[in-house]
Amino acid sequence: MRPEAGSSASRPAGAGSRRRNLPRAPLAVAALLAIGACANLAPQRAPPPPPPVNPAATASTVLGEYLTLLQHLLQGPPAEQAEIVASAQHDYNAAPTPSHQLKLALILGTPRHPAADLPKAQGLLRELLANPENLLPSERALAALELSQIDDHLTLETENRRLQAEAARADRERMASAKSRLQTEMDENARLRRELEEARAKLDAIANIERSVNERKPDNTGR
Numbered sequence: 001m002r003p004e005a006g007s008s009a010s011r012p013a014g015a016g017s018r019r020r021n022l023p024r025a026p027l028a029v030a031a032l033l034a035i036g037a038c039a040n041l042a043p044q045r046a047p048p049p050p051p052p053v054n055p056a057a058t059a060s061t062v063l064g065e066y067l068t069l070l071q072h073l074l075q076g077p078p079a080e081q082a083e084i085v086a087s088a089q090h091d092y093n094a095a096p097t098p099s100h101q102l103k104l105a106l107i108l109g110t111p112r113h114p115a116a117d118l119p120k121a122q123g124l125l126r127e128l129l130a131n132p133e134n135l136l137p138s139e140r141a142l143a144a145l146e147l148s149q150i151d152d153h154l155t156l157e158t159e160n161r162r163l164q165a166e167a168a169r170a171d172r173e174r175m176a177s178a179k180s181r182l183q184t185e186m187d188e189n190a191r192l193r194r195e196l197e198e199a200r201a202k203l204d205a206i207a208n209i210e211r212s213v214n215e216r217k218p219d220n221t222g223r
Helices: 015-020 025-041 055-075 078-094 098-108 118-129 137-216
Strands: none
Touching: 055 078, 055 098, 055 137, 078 098, 098 118, 098 137, 118 137
């Protein structure tokens, strides 16, 4: 009896095992693509918002950096002072930003160090405050305070120079007046000496005349 067509007896040996051992990689790739597509279709989560900026903390940090720099400038040795000034000037020359300009102005406007230049610092600060929107609020306040102090200092220096010039002029005038009085007194003394000498000369002449007259008179003693 022959086996019927399509029965298992008519299949080649090992055919079922080969079908069961077919590679499943394409199915896995398809599943991953499907998952990725679903993930792309899912709504994206928005990134968390940045933490809020604390203006007071920012101002405190900015002012602290400037004050620390000025403290090092005043308390440091001459070599450190020169290095601070050179660094600030280099930064300003390379990138004249408002912060670099303010730093250089604060350094030049601080007295009691060799590189202090108050008129130059005054000009830099006035230029900055002409466009205050380029500065932070704390920087504007610091620039205004520094400019006010520099204006007062330069005003006092100008007034001091004026008073010194007036005092020197008054001294010169007093000296000139004293010299004039002294010269007048000397001239008067010389005139008096001349008059005295002339009077003495007249008296001597009169005395000589009287002596001559007396010598010429006859002797009347015996009469």
